[in-house]
Amino acid sequence: MEPTSVATLASPPWWRRLLWPAVIGYALVAAFARPLTGTAAAAVLLPGGVLLAVGLRRAPGQLRQVGRRAAVAWLGLGVLFCLWELGAFLAGNDEAHPTFSILTDPLLDTYPGRVAGYLLWLGTGAWLVTR
Structure with missing residues (x-):
């Protein structure tokens, strides 16, 4: 077996x-797609699907035990968000109940805002895949 240099160990894969x-x-590039169009949906779904496929194929890194308090906190935030969405939707989904x-x-609605949205969406997915 050949010895591996420190530089090889420190550099990430290509x-x-x-x-x-x-x-x-x-x-x-994707931010040029107008919101609520098929092009915009494809711009979200295509890389999202690729990241999902890569994430499903990768073996997870070292698993850490999650404490009960942290799990309850995140679950509670998720439930609150879902209840807010459901309540706003049932109440009319308007300015008074957004x-x-x-x-x-x-x-x-703005190009810089869409770029930020795509960066947040894809960056979060890429971060999850590389963990």
């Missing part, structure tokens, strides 16, 4: 070095 520039480039999508519309 695809990891390209991941973040690819995410930024994709966000800059859903999350209505609250984010002013941000996502």
Whole structure:
């Protein structure tokens, strides 16, 4: 077996070095798609599907035990968010009872806002895949 240099151990694989520039480039291009169109849906679903497939194929890293308090806190936040969305939807989904999508519309109506949205979406997915 050949000895491995320290530089080889410290450098990430080639695809990891390209991941973040690819995410930024994709966000800059995908943000040209008008919201609520088939093109915009494809721009979200295509890389999301790729990241999902990569994430499902990878073996998880070292697992850490999650404490009960942390699990309850995150579950509680998720339930509160779902209840808020459901309540706002049933109450009319208008300015007086906004859903999350209505609250984010002013941000996502602009090109820089859509770039930020894609970066958040794809960056979170890439971060999860590389963990």
